[in-house]
Amino acid sequence: MGDSDEWRRWFVPGVVPLTVLDIAAERGLSPATLLARANVTVPPSELFEAGLTLGQQADLVEVVAEALGDPRLGFEIGWRLPPTALGSVGYAILSSATVTEALELLQRFWHLVGRATSITLDTAGETGSVTLDVRVPMDAEGTALIKEITLVSMVRGVRGLAPGAEEALEVWFDFPEPPQGAWVRERLGRVRWDMPACQLRFPTALLDTKLPMSNPVGLRAAVAWCEREERLRGMADGRVTARVQSDLQPGPEGYPSLDQMARRLGMAPRTLRRHLGKEGTRYSDLLEAARRRDALRLLDNRALTAQEVAEMLGYRDAANFTRAFRRWTGQTPSQYRAATAEGDDPG
Template sequence: MSQQEITIPTSYITTLLEVVAARGYDTARLLEEAGITPEELEDRRYFSALRYGNLYRRAIAVMHDEWFGMLSGGSIPHGSFRLLSLLMVHARTLRQALLRAWDFGLVCRGFQVSVKLEEEGDRARVRLAPLHRNNREEIEAMILAAQPVMLRTTLAVWQRHWSWLIGSELKTDRTFFTFPRPGQHWEMAQFTTGELVFDAGFNGFEFPASYLDFPVVQTEESLEDFLRLAPYGLIINIESGQSTQARVKVLLNQYLGDSALCADKVAERLNMSVTTLRRHLQGEGTSFQRLKDECRMEAALHFLACSDISNREIAERLGFDEVSVFFRAFKKWTGVTPGQYRAAEPVSASGH
């Protein structure tokens, strides 16, 4: 099945490798372990988001730090992001979810920095702040000394995470950074904001306080699909000039199990009519249904490689009403049944 691959700027990879090298790990070895050759990165502005995701996961594993590339103050144990997200999806509103994120940082080993919520009238402000009083000055100095790309990525990932929680883009009015305006173009972890403010007194952003009353719409079930895309699903900006089909695939991947995510709703998220969406996709040689099938197939291949996820559970996660419908669709996509695919492929212990 031919498909338009979602891409990210190659600078994401070079920045990631710089951080890996600073930690004392062999970057050539990391690339080899991720199946990427140095030649593939030469003179190429964009690179496969999926392969970048595999590289990022490998870096997280060898660095023993699930927050690798983002500002935390320490090494975060594997599984922490899942536990944090579980805590937040059971919050009633975004406000409660943000307060829980701060509380989680207080008890999770490794965190020295988190996001602190402040409210003033109809404005909400979130800033990176030390979690503990006993080393506040030391951590504040560490935040000020952090690389601009790390600060930007950290804020972007939080913003994307919260947008996913409420099922709507959390658009910030102003984003603040303590460092001076960069002298060269920087595109790591782009995100939507009304205004960028440099040489500010803190790192964070402001947005209408009304967002805090938005209900959390995600569940434990939708969380599993969300985690399947982490981390690269959190740093891809669907407004960043990708083709229409790539932007559609980002949305479909983020809400894969939602059978109600039809062409009309996707068009609305992309600020266009469904007629315009279909015309753009047709011009790119594809269709909404074809892209949906591609996303489902890619997810199915991932889940079938995990021994602890049943075929029925996979069908439910992919939004199929009946497991038999999933079986017929998978055979149409690949030419084999899910059972035949599993018999031919090595499996891992878990899909988390």
């Protein structure tokens, strides 16, 4: 197995495959048989403690999807993975004081529960977002399934944290609307497909919502457990990506360079590069994601021209910004604005 297949060895918490198998068992399928078809030798009784590798999980989901033939599987899995299913990370989220703190903790410890993907939190402006990117090589069907599971899980989590927030949430998928689109809208509300990014979008006024189960002592304990889990799994440097994502904001001179970011974090550039490499990413990838994140947010502000947005992102030439935006989203800035203007009523 080459370096390109390293992702297949990444750890997946046992609650995820058990959730998939529970859905299959409810529909009359044998978990043991499905595991055997996926060449997984871990018995169902040991899955919770042992977990699976990401490669095993991908194979198991493929087997279950083929056996069920249900295009709604991804949404069903995601709905069954609220914060209570996320172990110490979920406990930290539930113990947080506000939605802001919960989302920041989710980004900080995301690598413990969703390593196949990366998330970028943006809370500037009137509309905030969590942008989702898939980090592993999958075909279009597998990539869409991962995005469905993850975003639906986030929606379930935010609804649980802030009851009544469902009216304010909007979900974006960057692939065509599937046959079950109407069914999904009935359950999630405002959902849009064929968008330039996969995002959970929300009014930033929601961020100050006080959480009903906030517990400072419980939060400190949960964070300590998350950090212990990082060490046990050899991921003690897992917070570096989240810290870089948080600090990658444009200033008067544009975004910080790798050397500037390393100084902010108190490490040598080579050390920062090595930490990011261990987490499966590069500074250039994070910078590209930050530019896309900020481009989408700034273009949502209709008072700004595309030229002004380009300059705020460090592009001296608006044409270069347009080319970059098309590479990120498949659209020009003007096409993006036209599409989002049409989407005020996602139904």
